[in-house]
Amino acid sequence: MKKINLLVLFIAFLNAxxxxxxxxxxxxxxxxxxxGSVIDRDYSSFGDxxxxxxxxxxxxxxxxxxxxxxxxxxxxxxxxxxxxxxxVKFHQNDVQIYNFNAGIYSKPYLLELxxxxxxxxxxxxxxxxxxxxxxxxFSLGIKNFFYFNSFSIDYYLKYNFAISPKLKVYLGNNPTIxxxxxxxFETQIGFNKKLxxxxxxxxxxxxVYWHINRSKSVNLYYEGKTYxxxxxxxxxxxxxxxxxxxRSF
Numbered sequence: 002m003k004k005i006n007l008l009v010l011f012i013a014f015l016n017a018x019x020x021x022x023x024x025x026x027x028x029x030x031x032x033x034x035x036x037g038s039v040i041d042r043d044y045s046s047f048g049d050x051x052x053x054x055x056x057x058x059x060x061x062x063x064x065x066x067x068x069x070x071x072x073x074x075x076x077x078x079x080x081x082x083x084x085x086x087x088x089v090k091f092h093q094n095d096v097q098i099y100n101f102n103a104g105i106y107s108k109p110y111l112l113e114l115x116x117x118x119x120x121x122x123x124x125x126x127x128x129x130x131x132x133x134x135x136x137x138x139f140s141l142g143i144k145n146f147f148y149f150n151s152f153s154i155d156y157y158l159k160y161n162f163a164i165s166p167k168l169k170v171y172l173g174n175n176p177t178i179x180x181x182x183x184x185x186f187e188t189q190i191g192f193n194k195k196l197x198x199x200x201x202x203x204x205x206x207x208x209v210y211w212h213i214n215r216s217k218s219v220n221l222y223y224e225g226k227t228y229x230x231x232x233x234x235x236x237x238x239x240x241x242x243x244x245x246x247x248r249s250f
Contacts, residue, residue, distance in 0.1 A: 018065075018250055021056040023205075025243030027098065029077055033235045040233065041081025043093070043121060047242060050075030050096055054243075064107040072099045077122055079129070091129050093122030098239075106144055111159060113140040136166035136183060151195040158188045166213065168232050173223030178232050181214025185237070191245075199249055207241035 029045040052073025059066045079091040097120035104113030114137070121132040142159025163183035170176050187210070193203035216232040 016059065017057050018060045019058045019247055020250075021054075021058075021245050021247040023054045023056070023071075023243050023245030024051070025054065025071075025073070025205075025207075025241050026051045027073055027075075028240040028242075029096075030238040030240075031235065033081075033233045035233055041079065043077045043079050045075065045077040045096070047240075049077060050098065052098070064105055066105055067103070069100070069102040069104075073097070079122075079124075089126075091124045091126050093124050093129070095120060095131075096122035102140075104140070109143045109145050111140070111142045111144050111157065113142070113159065114138075115140060115161070117163075131171040133169040133171070134166070134180075135169075136163040136180075138163045138183075140187075142187075153193045153195070154190065155193065156188070156190040159186065161185045161187060161211070163211075168216070170221065170230070173221050176219045176221055176230070178216050178219050178230075180216050180232055181234070183211060183213045185209070185211035189241075193247070201247040201249070203245050203247070205241070205243045205245065207243070209237070209239045209241070211237040213237075 026047045027045065027050040028047050029043060029050060031043040032039050033041050050073050052071055054069065054071030056070075057068040075096050077093050077096045079089075079093050081090075082088050097118070099118040100115060102113055102115040104111055116137045117135065119134045121134065123129055123131040138161050140159040140161045142157055144155070144157035147154045161184060163180075166180040166183040168178040168180055170178065187207065189205055189207040191203050191205035193201050195201045213232070213235045215234045218229045218231045221228040221230045
């Protein structure tokens with residue numbers, strides 16, 4: 002079955018009307034809030050978290066079907082406090098962010114299904130542990146292009162709505178938390194230069210925003226004790242800078 006799935010995927014890529022390969026870096030900015038005040042945050046600079054992606058496009062009458070897969074890996078800084086209020090700052094490794102998107106674009110509208118995974122990272126410091134956020138989502142948005150001879154500018158704006166978002170806590174009994182209502186938006190602008198009939202190169206800037214409402218409490222069993230834990234309200238503001246090569250067929 003796996004061989005059949007790989008063959009179908011390979012044939013689909015052979016029938017692509019265009020393929021884009023791109024590299025990017027993420028500036029991460031994640032904050033958690035309690036009563037309107039920031040209680041902890043994760044952040045990084047460009048160059049700390051880097052990734053690669055591929056985008057497949059198939060023209061279908063007056064529309065485009067597309068598939069986008071991207072993954073990134075790196076490190077971040079956690080700035081917060083212990084339960085007793087003692088300030089603490091960790092340098093975290095193994096930060097991972099993955100996005101999978103499949104959609105249809107019919108100028109100027111787009112409709113998309115996606116999946117987001119974020120491994121928040123960890124360190125060897127006492128009290129630091131791994132957390133993984135993940136959810137499928139659907140998107141509604143607009144996209145457009147402007148052409149200037151061999152140059153073009155494209156942009157999109159889409160609103161994202163998470164479906165049953167989760168948080169896996171890797172501590173004690175490893176509980177899974179059902180996150181509160183989660184939504185956001187994403188916008189990107191790209192600048193493209195056509196090299197010849199087959200190839201184009203370009204750069205892009207992307208901004209991704211997510212808002213997560215406070216979750217309900219769950220039980221954490223750790224070292225013979227029971228704790229009530231929850232995920233507070235949070236916001237993510239991630240910025241992307243990338244470069245790509247596009248092949249048209």
